[in-house]
Amino acid sequence: MSENKIFLHSCCGPCTMYPLEALRQEGFAVQGYFYNPNIHPYREFKARLDSYRQMAAVQDLPVQVEEDYGLAVFLEELQDKDLGVYQAKSAERCQTCYRLRLEKAAQACRQAGLKVFSTTLLVSPYQQHEMIKEAGRQAAAAAGVTFLYRDFRPGFRQGQQKARALNLYMQGYCGCVFSEYERYGSKA
Numbered sequence: 001m002s003e004n005k006i007f008l009h010s011c012c013g014p015c016t017m018y019p020l021e022a023l024r025q026e027g028f029a030v031q032g033y034f035y036n037p038n039i040h041p042y043r044e045f046k047a048r049l050d051s052y053r054q055m056a057a058v059q060d061l062p063v064q065v066e067e068d069y070g071l072a073v074f075l076e077e078l079q080d081k082d083l084g085v086y087q088a089k090s091a092e093r094c095q096t097c098y099r100l101r102l103e104k105a106a107q108a109c110r111q112a113g114l115k116v117f118s119t120t121l122l123v124s125p126y127q128q129h130e131m132i133k134e135a136g137r138q139a140a141a142a143a144g145v146t147f148l149y150r151d152f153r154p155g156f157r158q159g160q161q162k163a164r165a166l167n168l169y170m171q172g173y174c175g176c177v178f179s180e181y182e183r184y185g186s187k188a
């Protein structure tokens with residue numbers, strides 16, 4: 001029975017809109033999963049989590065949520081890494097960020113008894129797409145599940161429009177404090 005089920009890691013509510021629709025059109029029964037220790041500060045994390053739950057209720061999406069604020073975990077993972085403090089994207093920082101989230105998602109997928117997982121990170125034209133694809137494949141191999149790769153990017157605008165129509169909270173930056181500074185501080 002689990003063959004057509006998929007475990008979908010979500011970065012936020014708005015970015016879930018299009019991948020959810022596309023996967024359902026493919027015939028998948030989607031199980032949502034929220035794990036994002038990269039979102040700071042806490043009020044931003046809470047706003048995105050609330051928005052995710054709002055989206056899930058409207059879309060009738062069953063979800064599993066890791067609701068602990070993950071700042072300490074995130075910073076611990078970044079020890080000895082090049083933080084790229086004043087850069088929007090940093091190879092080492094973002095690679096670590098993707099790996100952290102997708103490793104946990106792959107493990108949670110297996111623990112949930114599902115065999116296939118994917119991520120809404122693949123919808124954003126602002127993310128490092130190839131890096132996400134590779135992190136997903138490695139996480140899947142380590143956990144003994146399959147990573148379903150799809151290029152959801154062509155549906156990004158459509159998904160964002162639908163999210164606005166639902167009045168979901170729309171974030172202004174990627175998630176970590178480094179991306180927050182790049183978005184607001186560096187233009188001050």
Ligand code: SF4
Binds near residue numbers: 089175
């Ligand atoms: S910029 Fe985005 S992807 Fe990169 S480390 Fe920060 S939250 Fe993660």
